[in-house]
Amino acid sequence: MWNSGQQQRLMQERMILAQYFPTLAWYNPVVRGSTYVEGVLTTNGGGRYQVRIMLPAQYPNDCPDMLVMQPALLWDAGGRPMVTASAENHTLEAIGGHTRICHYNPRFWTPQNTIYLVALKGRIWLEAYEAHRRSGRPLDDFLPHMGS
Protein backbone atom coordinates (compact mmCIF):
# COMPACT_ATOMS: atom_id res chain seq x y z
CA MET A 1 0.00 0.00 0.00
CA TRP A 2 1.33 3.43 -0.92
CA ASN A 3 1.71 5.64 2.14
CA SER A 4 -0.62 8.57 2.66
CA GLY A 5 1.67 11.16 1.10
CA GLN A 6 2.20 8.99 -1.96
CA GLN A 7 -1.55 8.41 -2.17
CA GLN A 8 -2.20 12.15 -2.24
CA ARG A 9 0.42 12.57 -4.89
CA LEU A 10 -0.85 9.72 -7.07
CA MET A 11 -4.40 11.01 -6.91
CA GLN A 12 -3.20 14.38 -8.19
CA GLU A 13 -1.18 12.69 -10.91
CA ARG A 14 -4.18 10.62 -11.91
CA MET A 15 -6.28 13.75 -12.43
CA ILE A 16 -3.63 15.42 -14.54
CA LEU A 17 -2.92 12.31 -16.57
CA ALA A 18 -6.62 11.71 -17.23
CA GLN A 19 -6.80 15.17 -18.70
CA TYR A 20 -3.72 15.11 -20.93
CA PHE A 21 -3.15 11.41 -21.58
CA PRO A 22 -6.61 9.84 -21.38
CA THR A 23 -5.37 6.69 -23.12
CA LEU A 24 -3.08 5.80 -20.21
CA ALA A 25 -4.69 3.55 -17.60
CA TRP A 26 -3.60 2.61 -14.07
CA TYR A 27 -2.76 -0.94 -13.01
CA ASN A 28 -2.20 -2.30 -9.49
CA PRO A 29 -2.95 1.23 -8.36
CA VAL A 30 -2.81 0.72 -4.60
CA VAL A 31 0.11 -1.72 -4.37
CA ARG A 32 3.25 0.20 -3.52
CA GLY A 33 6.05 -0.61 -5.95
CA SER A 34 3.76 -2.54 -8.34
CA THR A 35 1.75 0.29 -9.79
CA TYR A 36 2.18 1.09 -13.46
CA VAL A 37 0.52 3.27 -16.02
CA GLU A 38 0.02 1.82 -19.47
CA GLY A 39 -1.64 2.73 -22.72
CA VAL A 40 -1.22 3.65 -26.34
CA LEU A 41 0.50 6.85 -27.42
CA THR A 42 -0.06 7.95 -31.00
CA THR A 43 2.52 9.97 -32.90
CA ASN A 44 1.76 12.80 -35.29
CA GLY A 45 2.49 10.39 -38.12
CA GLY A 46 -0.12 7.95 -36.84
CA GLY A 47 2.26 5.44 -35.27
CA ARG A 48 0.79 3.62 -32.29
CA TYR A 49 2.98 2.52 -29.38
CA GLN A 50 1.87 0.95 -26.15
CA VAL A 51 4.06 2.27 -23.35
CA ARG A 52 4.32 1.35 -19.69
CA ILE A 53 5.54 3.65 -16.91
CA MET A 54 6.48 1.70 -13.78
CA LEU A 55 6.47 3.49 -10.43
CA PRO A 56 9.18 2.40 -7.96
CA ALA A 57 8.34 1.96 -4.27
CA GLN A 58 9.90 5.31 -3.42
CA TYR A 59 8.12 7.25 -6.17
CA PRO A 60 8.14 10.26 -6.61
CA ASN A 61 11.53 10.42 -4.92
CA ASP A 62 12.85 7.66 -7.14
CA CYS A 63 12.76 7.67 -10.93
CA PRO A 64 10.21 5.56 -12.87
CA ASP A 65 11.12 3.24 -15.76
CA MET A 66 9.42 3.57 -19.13
CA LEU A 67 9.13 0.62 -21.52
CA VAL A 68 7.66 0.21 -24.98
CA MET A 69 5.36 -2.82 -24.66
CA GLN A 70 3.97 -2.91 -28.21
CA PRO A 71 5.73 -3.31 -30.55
CA ALA A 72 7.61 -5.47 -28.04
CA LEU A 73 10.91 -4.36 -29.46
CA LEU A 74 11.88 -1.32 -31.51
CA TRP A 75 14.52 -1.41 -34.25
CA ASP A 76 16.79 1.44 -35.19
CA ALA A 77 17.26 2.75 -38.73
CA GLY A 78 20.21 0.40 -39.18
CA GLY A 79 18.07 -2.64 -38.41
CA ARG A 80 19.49 -3.22 -34.94
CA PRO A 81 17.24 -4.04 -31.98
CA MET A 82 17.13 -1.22 -29.41
CA VAL A 83 17.92 -3.30 -26.35
CA THR A 84 21.12 -1.76 -25.05
CA ALA A 85 21.98 1.45 -23.29
CA SER A 86 22.73 4.07 -25.92
CA ALA A 87 23.50 7.77 -25.61
CA GLU A 88 22.61 8.27 -29.27
CA ASN A 89 19.23 6.67 -28.91
CA HIS A 90 18.42 7.74 -25.36
CA THR A 91 17.71 4.18 -24.37
CA LEU A 92 18.68 2.15 -21.32
CA GLU A 93 19.21 -1.59 -21.10
CA ALA A 94 16.01 -3.40 -22.08
CA ILE A 95 13.80 -4.94 -19.39
CA GLY A 96 12.07 -8.21 -20.29
CA GLY A 97 13.02 -7.72 -23.94
CA HIS A 98 11.22 -4.38 -24.13
CA THR A 99 12.92 -1.22 -25.36
CA ARG A 100 13.47 1.09 -22.39
CA ILE A 101 13.32 4.82 -22.98
CA CYS A 102 15.73 7.05 -21.05
CA HIS A 103 13.29 9.85 -20.28
CA TYR A 104 15.19 11.57 -17.47
CA ASN A 105 18.75 11.24 -16.32
CA PRO A 106 18.21 9.42 -13.02
CA ARG A 107 20.98 11.59 -11.58
CA PHE A 108 18.94 14.73 -11.95
CA TRP A 109 15.59 13.22 -11.11
CA THR A 110 13.65 15.22 -8.54
CA PRO A 111 10.18 14.67 -7.06
CA GLN A 112 9.07 17.75 -9.00
CA ASN A 113 8.92 15.56 -12.09
CA THR A 114 5.59 13.87 -12.71
CA ILE A 115 4.19 10.89 -14.58
CA TYR A 116 2.67 13.45 -16.91
CA LEU A 117 6.14 14.81 -17.71
CA VAL A 118 7.53 11.29 -18.13
CA ALA A 119 4.70 10.44 -20.52
CA LEU A 120 5.32 13.69 -22.38
CA LYS A 121 9.00 12.84 -22.73
CA GLY A 122 7.99 9.41 -23.97
CA ARG A 123 5.73 10.99 -26.52
CA ILE A 124 8.56 13.26 -27.73
CA TRP A 125 10.96 10.30 -27.82
CA LEU A 126 8.53 8.38 -30.06
CA GLU A 127 8.37 11.33 -32.48
CA ALA A 128 12.17 11.41 -32.51
CA TYR A 129 12.25 7.66 -33.05
CA GLU A 130 10.09 7.94 -36.13
CA ALA A 131 12.12 10.88 -37.43
CA HIS A 132 15.26 8.79 -36.93
CA ARG A 133 13.72 5.88 -38.83
CA ARG A 134 12.78 8.18 -41.70
CA SER A 135 16.05 10.09 -41.91
CA GLY A 136 18.65 7.69 -40.55
CA ARG A 137 20.04 10.53 -38.44
CA PRO A 138 20.76 9.79 -34.77
CA LEU A 139 17.70 9.91 -32.59
CA ASP A 140 19.64 12.29 -30.37
CA ASP A 141 19.48 14.98 -33.10
CA PHE A 142 15.79 15.26 -32.47
CA LEU A 143 16.07 15.35 -28.70
CA PRO A 144 18.44 18.18 -27.86
CA HIS A 145 17.77 18.27 -24.13
CA MET A 146 16.64 14.82 -23.16
CA GLY A 147 18.30 12.55 -20.70
CA SER A 148 21.48 14.52 -20.37
Next chain:
Amino acid sequence: MTRVFVYQEQLDALRQRWRPGDPELSVDALGMAMDDGDVFHIYLQPPRAHFAGEPCRARVTLSGTPVAAPAGDDAPRVAVAVSPDGGVSGLVSGPAGPVEAQVQVVPVSAQLYTRSKGLLETDALAGRSVAIVGLGSGGSTIAVALAQSGIGRMVLVDRDRLEAGNVARHACGIGDLGRRKTTAVADLVHGKNPALDVVTADVDILQNPDALENAVRGTDLLIAATDSDRSRFVLNQLALDQRLPAIFGRVLTRACGGDVLRVRPFEGPCLACVYTEQFLAQRPREFSRRSEAREDAPAYVADDDLDATVQVGLASDIAPISTMMVKLALVELSRGTSGGLESLDQDLVADFYVWANRREGVYASWPQMGYEFTKPAVLRWYGANLSRNDACVSCGVAPAGADNIFANREAMA
Protein backbone atom coordinates in the same frame (compact mmCIF):
# COMPACT_ATOMS: atom_id res chain seq x y z
CA MET B 1 55.44 0.51 34.93
CA THR B 2 53.37 -2.04 33.07
CA ARG B 3 49.71 -1.08 33.00
CA VAL B 4 46.77 -3.48 33.02
CA PHE B 5 43.21 -2.42 32.25
CA VAL B 6 40.11 -4.33 33.33
CA TYR B 7 36.53 -3.24 32.74
CA GLN B 8 34.32 -2.35 35.69
CA GLU B 9 31.17 -3.69 34.07
CA GLN B 10 32.82 -7.06 33.47
CA LEU B 11 34.11 -7.19 37.04
CA ASP B 12 30.60 -6.39 38.30
CA ALA B 13 29.24 -9.30 36.30
CA LEU B 14 31.91 -11.57 37.74
CA ARG B 15 31.11 -10.47 41.29
CA GLN B 16 27.53 -11.59 40.85
CA ARG B 17 28.82 -15.15 40.36
CA TRP B 18 30.71 -15.04 43.67
CA ARG B 19 28.71 -16.85 46.34
CA PRO B 20 29.17 -15.72 49.97
CA GLY B 21 31.45 -18.12 51.76
CA ASP B 22 33.53 -18.98 48.71
CA PRO B 23 37.20 -18.28 49.51
CA GLU B 24 37.82 -17.03 45.99
CA LEU B 25 36.56 -17.13 42.44
CA SER B 26 39.09 -17.41 39.62
CA VAL B 27 38.31 -17.26 35.91
CA ASP B 28 40.35 -17.35 32.71
CA ALA B 29 40.24 -14.23 30.62
CA LEU B 30 41.50 -12.93 27.30
CA GLY B 31 44.49 -10.64 27.54
CA MET B 32 45.59 -8.37 24.71
CA ALA B 33 49.22 -7.28 24.91
CA MET B 34 50.21 -3.99 23.31
CA ASP B 35 53.33 -1.86 22.96
CA ASP B 36 55.73 -4.76 23.51
CA GLY B 37 54.00 -5.81 26.69
CA ASP B 38 53.82 -2.37 28.30
CA VAL B 39 50.04 -2.34 28.25
CA PHE B 40 47.46 -5.13 28.63
CA HIS B 41 43.70 -5.06 28.30
CA ILE B 42 41.89 -7.90 30.02
CA TYR B 43 38.50 -9.10 28.76
CA LEU B 44 36.20 -11.28 30.83
CA GLN B 45 33.69 -11.11 28.00
CA PRO B 46 34.34 -10.82 24.27
CA PRO B 47 35.09 -7.17 23.49
CA ARG B 48 32.15 -5.28 22.04
CA ALA B 49 34.29 -2.48 20.70
CA HIS B 50 37.35 -2.37 18.49
CA PHE B 51 40.45 -3.72 20.19
CA ALA B 52 44.09 -4.17 19.36
CA GLY B 53 47.13 -6.16 20.46
CA GLU B 54 48.36 -9.74 20.64
CA PRO B 55 46.25 -12.25 22.52
CA CYS B 56 47.65 -13.85 25.66
CA ARG B 57 46.29 -15.80 28.61
CA ALA B 58 45.05 -13.94 31.63
CA ARG B 59 43.33 -14.80 34.89
CA VAL B 60 41.15 -12.68 37.14
CA THR B 61 40.60 -13.72 40.75
CA LEU B 62 38.13 -12.35 43.25
CA SER B 63 39.90 -12.88 46.53
CA GLY B 64 40.59 -11.40 49.91
CA THR B 65 44.31 -11.86 49.43
CA PRO B 66 46.70 -10.07 47.06
CA VAL B 67 47.49 -11.62 43.73
CA ALA B 68 49.81 -14.61 43.76
CA ALA B 69 52.60 -15.02 41.25
CA PRO B 70 51.45 -17.22 38.37
CA ALA B 71 53.32 -20.51 38.38
CA GLY B 72 53.57 -23.64 36.24
CA ASP B 73 53.64 -24.30 32.51
CA ASP B 74 50.07 -23.20 31.93
CA ALA B 75 50.47 -20.04 33.99
CA PRO B 76 48.70 -17.02 32.50
CA ARG B 77 50.81 -14.09 31.39
CA VAL B 78 48.70 -11.66 33.37
CA ALA B 79 47.14 -12.30 36.76
CA VAL B 80 44.74 -9.81 38.34
CA ALA B 81 43.27 -9.99 41.83
CA VAL B 82 40.29 -7.99 42.99
CA SER B 83 39.54 -7.74 46.72
CA PRO B 84 36.02 -7.42 48.19
CA ASP B 85 36.64 -3.74 48.97
CA GLY B 86 37.48 -3.06 45.30
CA GLY B 87 41.25 -2.96 45.61
CA VAL B 88 43.09 -4.35 42.60
CA SER B 89 46.55 -5.74 42.07
CA GLY B 90 48.29 -7.42 39.16
CA LEU B 91 51.33 -9.35 38.09
CA VAL B 92 52.69 -9.73 34.58
CA SER B 93 55.14 -12.47 33.63
CA GLY B 94 58.19 -11.09 31.89
CA PRO B 95 61.52 -12.58 30.81
CA ALA B 96 62.89 -11.89 34.28
CA GLY B 97 59.90 -13.36 36.08
CA PRO B 98 56.68 -11.79 37.35
CA VAL B 99 56.61 -8.04 37.82
CA GLU B 100 54.01 -5.98 39.56
CA ALA B 101 51.70 -4.04 37.29
CA GLN B 102 49.52 -1.02 37.83
CA VAL B 103 45.93 -2.19 37.42
CA GLN B 104 43.34 0.34 36.33
CA VAL B 105 39.63 -0.32 36.26
CA VAL B 106 37.90 1.27 33.25
CA PRO B 107 34.85 2.98 34.74
CA VAL B 108 31.33 2.01 33.81
CA SER B 109 30.45 3.62 30.57
CA ALA B 110 28.34 6.45 31.98
CA GLN B 111 31.29 7.77 33.96
CA LEU B 112 33.42 8.10 30.84
CA TYR B 113 31.45 11.17 29.84
CA THR B 114 31.49 13.16 33.04
CA ARG B 115 34.36 15.25 31.75
CA SER B 116 32.34 16.89 29.02
CA LYS B 117 29.87 18.25 31.57
CA GLY B 118 29.63 22.00 31.49
CA LEU B 119 30.52 22.12 27.84
CA LEU B 120 27.54 20.09 26.82
CA GLU B 121 25.05 18.72 29.30
CA THR B 122 25.57 15.07 28.41
CA ASP B 123 22.94 13.92 30.87
CA ALA B 124 20.41 15.80 28.80
CA LEU B 125 21.50 14.20 25.54
CA ALA B 126 21.47 10.73 27.07
CA GLY B 127 17.73 10.73 26.44
CA ARG B 128 18.14 11.65 22.77
CA SER B 129 18.32 9.38 19.77
CA VAL B 130 19.62 9.81 16.25
CA ALA B 131 19.19 7.82 13.05
CA ILE B 132 22.16 7.95 10.67
CA VAL B 133 21.37 6.76 7.17
CA GLY B 134 24.41 6.24 4.99
CA LEU B 135 27.62 5.13 6.69
CA GLY B 136 30.29 6.17 4.24
CA SER B 137 33.12 8.53 5.02
CA GLY B 138 30.70 11.23 6.17
CA GLY B 139 28.16 9.13 8.05
CA SER B 140 30.77 7.06 9.88
CA THR B 141 32.62 10.09 11.23
CA ILE B 142 29.35 11.77 12.20
CA ALA B 143 28.38 8.60 14.08
CA VAL B 144 31.60 8.75 16.07
CA ALA B 145 31.19 12.46 16.88
CA LEU B 146 27.59 12.03 18.02
CA ALA B 147 28.50 8.99 20.12
CA GLN B 148 31.15 11.12 21.80
CA SER B 149 28.60 13.81 22.56
CA GLY B 150 26.81 11.37 24.87
CA ILE B 151 23.53 10.76 23.07
CA GLY B 152 21.67 7.70 24.30
CA ARG B 153 20.55 5.82 21.23
CA MET B 154 21.74 5.53 17.65
CA VAL B 155 20.16 3.78 14.67
CA LEU B 156 22.66 2.94 11.92
CA VAL B 157 21.33 2.29 8.41
CA ASP B 158 23.29 1.23 5.33
CA ARG B 159 23.11 -1.53 2.72
CA ASP B 160 26.82 -1.80 1.85
CA ARG B 161 29.91 -3.53 3.10
CA LEU B 162 33.26 -1.91 3.75
CA GLU B 163 35.55 -2.42 0.74
CA ALA B 164 39.21 -1.60 0.18
CA GLY B 165 38.26 1.48 -1.86
CA ASN B 166 36.33 3.00 1.07
CA VAL B 167 38.88 2.61 3.81
CA ALA B 168 41.06 5.62 3.04
CA ARG B 169 38.21 7.97 3.89
CA HIS B 170 36.19 5.88 6.30
CA ALA B 171 36.23 6.05 10.08
CA CYS B 172 36.73 2.26 10.15
CA GLY B 173 40.00 0.67 9.07
CA ILE B 174 41.28 -2.33 7.17
CA GLY B 175 40.48 -4.53 10.15
CA ASP B 176 36.84 -4.17 9.15
CA LEU B 177 37.19 -5.00 5.44
CA GLY B 178 34.29 -7.03 4.14
CA ARG B 179 32.07 -6.27 7.12
CA ARG B 180 28.69 -4.64 6.97
CA LYS B 181 29.15 -0.93 7.48
CA THR B 182 26.37 -0.98 10.06
CA THR B 183 28.04 -3.48 12.40
CA ALA B 184 31.54 -2.15 11.82
CA VAL B 185 30.44 1.38 12.74
CA ALA B 186 28.41 0.01 15.68
CA ASP B 187 31.60 -1.52 17.10
CA LEU B 188 33.48 1.69 16.45
CA VAL B 189 30.99 3.88 18.31
CA HIS B 190 30.78 1.39 21.19
CA GLY B 191 34.47 1.97 21.67
CA LYS B 192 33.76 5.67 22.10
CA ASN B 193 30.62 5.35 24.17
CA PRO B 194 29.93 1.88 25.60
CA ALA B 195 26.65 3.10 27.12
CA LEU B 196 25.25 3.93 23.70
CA ASP B 197 22.29 1.83 22.65
CA VAL B 198 23.02 1.02 19.00
CA VAL B 199 20.54 -0.51 16.57
CA THR B 200 21.62 -1.56 13.08
CA ALA B 201 19.48 -1.92 9.97
CA ASP B 202 20.92 -3.32 6.73
CA VAL B 203 18.45 -1.72 4.40
CA ASP B 204 18.42 -0.60 0.79
CA ILE B 205 16.36 2.51 1.28
CA LEU B 206 15.15 2.68 -2.32
CA GLN B 207 13.97 -0.93 -2.29
CA ASN B 208 12.72 -1.39 1.28
CA PRO B 209 10.71 1.65 2.33
CA ASP B 210 8.92 -0.16 5.15
CA ALA B 211 12.14 -1.39 6.75
CA LEU B 212 13.58 2.12 6.51
CA GLU B 213 10.50 3.73 8.07
CA ASN B 214 10.46 1.23 10.93
CA ALA B 215 14.16 1.65 11.64
CA VAL B 216 13.98 5.43 11.86
CA ARG B 217 10.63 5.73 13.66
CA GLY B 218 10.83 7.15 17.17
CA THR B 219 14.22 8.80 16.83
CA ASP B 220 14.68 12.52 17.48
CA LEU B 221 16.81 13.42 14.47
CA LEU B 222 17.72 12.07 11.06
CA ILE B 223 21.23 12.38 9.66
CA ALA B 224 20.99 11.93 5.89
CA ALA B 225 24.49 10.96 4.78
CA THR B 226 23.69 8.84 1.73
CA ASP B 227 25.49 9.49 -1.53
CA SER B 228 22.76 9.73 -4.15
CA ASP B 229 20.34 12.57 -4.65
CA ARG B 230 17.45 10.14 -5.09
CA SER B 231 18.09 8.61 -1.70
CA ARG B 232 18.21 12.12 -0.24
CA PHE B 233 14.76 12.85 -1.62
CA VAL B 234 13.52 9.61 -0.09
CA LEU B 235 14.93 10.63 3.30
CA ASN B 236 13.47 14.11 2.94
CA GLN B 237 10.04 12.59 2.47
CA LEU B 238 10.60 10.33 5.45
CA ALA B 239 11.57 13.33 7.60
CA LEU B 240 8.42 15.16 6.51
CA ASP B 241 6.18 12.12 7.05
CA GLN B 242 7.55 11.46 10.53
CA ARG B 243 7.91 15.17 11.44
CA LEU B 244 11.57 14.44 12.12
CA PRO B 245 14.22 17.19 11.91
CA ALA B 246 16.86 16.15 9.41
CA ILE B 247 20.38 17.22 8.47
CA PHE B 248 21.53 16.63 4.89
CA GLY B 249 25.10 16.94 3.64
CA ARG B 250 26.73 16.61 0.25
CA VAL B 251 30.20 16.77 -1.21
CA LEU B 252 30.42 18.30 -4.66
CA THR B 253 32.18 16.94 -7.74
CA ARG B 254 35.95 16.66 -7.28
CA ALA B 255 35.38 17.49 -3.62
CA CYS B 256 35.73 21.20 -4.42
CA GLY B 257 33.21 21.92 -1.70
CA GLY B 258 29.86 20.90 -0.34
CA ASP B 259 26.60 21.97 1.18
CA VAL B 260 24.55 21.23 4.27
CA LEU B 261 20.81 21.58 4.67
CA ARG B 262 18.78 21.49 7.86
CA VAL B 263 15.16 20.50 7.45
CA ARG B 264 12.72 21.40 10.20
CA PRO B 265 9.60 19.83 8.72
CA PHE B 266 7.00 22.39 7.65
CA GLU B 267 8.83 25.18 9.49
CA GLY B 268 11.61 25.85 7.00
CA PRO B 269 12.52 24.66 3.51
CA CYS B 270 12.68 20.96 2.79
CA LEU B 271 15.21 19.32 0.48
CA ALA B 272 12.84 19.48 -2.48
CA CYS B 273 12.34 23.24 -1.92
CA VAL B 274 16.10 23.70 -2.39
CA TYR B 275 17.35 20.82 -4.56
CA THR B 276 15.58 21.57 -7.80
CA GLU B 277 16.66 19.96 -11.06
CA GLN B 278 18.47 23.16 -12.03
CA PHE B 279 20.19 23.35 -8.65
CA LEU B 280 21.46 19.77 -8.92
CA ALA B 281 22.81 20.39 -12.41
CA GLN B 282 24.66 23.51 -11.24
CA ARG B 283 26.12 21.92 -8.15
CA PRO B 284 26.81 18.30 -9.16
CA ARG B 285 27.61 15.95 -6.33
CA GLU B 286 30.69 13.83 -5.93
CA PHE B 287 31.07 10.15 -6.71
CA SER B 288 33.69 8.37 -4.70
CA ARG B 289 33.71 5.16 -6.75
CA ARG B 290 33.26 4.35 -10.36
CA SER B 291 30.66 1.68 -9.54
CA GLU B 292 28.67 4.34 -7.74
CA ALA B 293 28.87 6.73 -10.69
CA ARG B 294 28.01 3.85 -13.01
CA GLU B 295 24.95 3.02 -10.99
CA ASP B 296 23.72 6.56 -11.05
CA ALA B 297 24.65 7.69 -14.54
CA PRO B 298 22.77 6.58 -17.63
CA ALA B 299 24.34 3.28 -18.63
CA TYR B 300 25.53 4.69 -21.93
CA VAL B 301 27.94 7.19 -20.42
CA ALA B 302 31.43 6.22 -21.57
CA ASP B 303 33.94 5.06 -18.96
CA ASP B 304 36.20 8.03 -19.69
CA ASP B 305 33.41 10.46 -18.95
CA LEU B 306 32.61 8.47 -15.87
CA ASP B 307 36.16 8.74 -14.60
CA ALA B 308 35.93 12.51 -14.84
CA THR B 309 33.05 12.47 -12.37
CA VAL B 310 34.87 10.15 -9.97
CA GLN B 311 37.36 12.25 -8.11
CA VAL B 312 38.13 10.98 -4.71
CA GLY B 313 38.36 13.77 -2.19
CA LEU B 314 40.47 13.37 0.90
CA ALA B 315 38.96 12.73 4.30
CA SER B 316 39.93 16.32 5.09
CA ASP B 317 37.66 17.50 2.25
CA ILE B 318 34.71 15.71 3.77
CA ALA B 319 35.46 16.53 7.40
CA PRO B 320 34.20 20.15 7.26
CA ILE B 321 30.84 18.98 5.91
CA SER B 322 30.57 16.26 8.57
CA THR B 323 31.55 18.67 11.34
CA MET B 324 28.91 21.19 10.30
CA MET B 325 26.30 18.44 10.21
CA VAL B 326 27.28 17.41 13.73
CA LYS B 327 27.05 21.02 14.98
CA LEU B 328 23.59 21.45 13.48
CA ALA B 329 22.57 18.07 14.91
CA LEU B 330 23.75 18.97 18.43
CA VAL B 331 21.91 22.29 18.33
CA GLU B 332 18.77 20.47 17.25
CA LEU B 333 19.14 17.77 19.93
CA SER B 334 19.96 20.28 22.67
CA ARG B 335 16.84 22.34 22.13
CA GLY B 336 14.75 22.50 25.26
CA THR B 337 17.65 21.25 27.38
CA SER B 338 20.23 23.21 29.28
CA GLY B 339 22.68 22.08 26.66
CA GLY B 340 24.87 25.15 26.63
CA LEU B 341 24.61 25.60 22.87
CA GLU B 342 22.30 28.62 22.96
CA SER B 343 24.74 31.01 21.31
CA LEU B 344 25.44 28.57 18.49
CA ASP B 345 21.71 28.14 18.07
CA GLN B 346 21.45 31.93 17.63
CA ASP B 347 24.19 31.89 15.01
CA LEU B 348 22.89 28.98 12.98
CA VAL B 349 19.72 30.69 11.81
CA ALA B 350 20.14 29.68 8.19
CA ASP B 351 18.81 26.35 7.02
CA PHE B 352 21.26 25.99 4.14
CA TYR B 353 25.06 26.31 4.25
CA VAL B 354 27.70 26.33 1.55
CA TRP B 355 31.35 25.37 1.92
CA ALA B 356 34.24 25.72 -0.54
CA ASN B 357 37.36 23.58 -0.21
CA ARG B 358 39.26 24.94 -3.20
CA ARG B 359 38.84 27.58 -5.91
CA GLU B 360 37.83 24.95 -8.46
CA GLY B 361 34.66 23.76 -10.12
CA VAL B 362 31.72 25.92 -9.08
CA TYR B 363 34.11 28.05 -7.02
CA ALA B 364 36.67 28.69 -9.76
CA SER B 365 35.71 32.35 -10.03
CA TRP B 366 36.06 33.11 -6.32
CA PRO B 367 38.79 35.52 -5.22
CA GLN B 368 41.84 34.33 -3.32
CA MET B 369 41.36 34.24 0.41
CA GLY B 370 43.98 36.88 1.25
CA TYR B 371 43.26 38.94 4.36
CA GLU B 372 39.82 40.29 3.53
CA PHE B 373 36.55 39.26 5.13
CA THR B 374 34.20 41.05 2.78
CA LYS B 375 34.48 38.73 -0.19
CA PRO B 376 33.63 35.06 -0.49
CA ALA B 377 36.64 32.84 0.16
CA VAL B 378 37.41 29.18 0.52
CA LEU B 379 37.34 27.39 3.88
CA ARG B 380 34.50 29.42 5.35
CA TRP B 381 30.84 28.67 5.87
CA TYR B 382 28.15 30.75 4.19
CA GLY B 383 24.57 30.55 5.39
CA ALA B 384 21.91 31.18 2.76
CA ASN B 385 18.55 32.65 3.60
CA LEU B 386 16.22 30.25 1.81
CA SER B 387 12.57 29.90 2.58
CA ARG B 388 9.93 27.29 1.95
CA ASN B 389 8.48 27.00 -1.49
CA ASP B 390 4.70 27.10 -1.10
CA ALA B 391 4.37 25.09 -4.29
CA CYS B 392 6.87 22.44 -3.18
CA VAL B 393 5.70 18.98 -4.19
CA SER B 394 7.09 17.47 -1.00
CA CYS B 395 6.20 19.94 1.75
CA GLY B 396 3.75 22.34 0.09
CA VAL B 397 0.02 22.31 0.69
CA ALA B 398 -1.60 19.62 -1.44
CA PRO B 399 -4.27 20.98 -3.74
CA ALA B 400 -7.70 19.63 -2.92
CA GLY B 401 -10.25 18.15 -5.24
CA ALA B 402 -8.85 14.76 -6.21
CA ASP B 403 -11.02 11.70 -5.84
CA ASN B 404 -9.63 9.44 -3.16
CA ILE B 405 -9.07 6.34 -5.21
CA PHE B 406 -7.42 4.64 -2.25
CA ALA B 407 -10.64 4.78 -0.24
CA ASN B 408 -12.38 2.68 -2.87
CA ARG B 409 -10.24 0.06 -4.52
CA GLU B 410 -13.02 -1.12 -6.82
CA ALA B 411 -12.99 2.24 -8.55
CA MET B 412 -9.44 1.66 -9.69
CA ALA B 413 -9.86 -1.62 -11.53
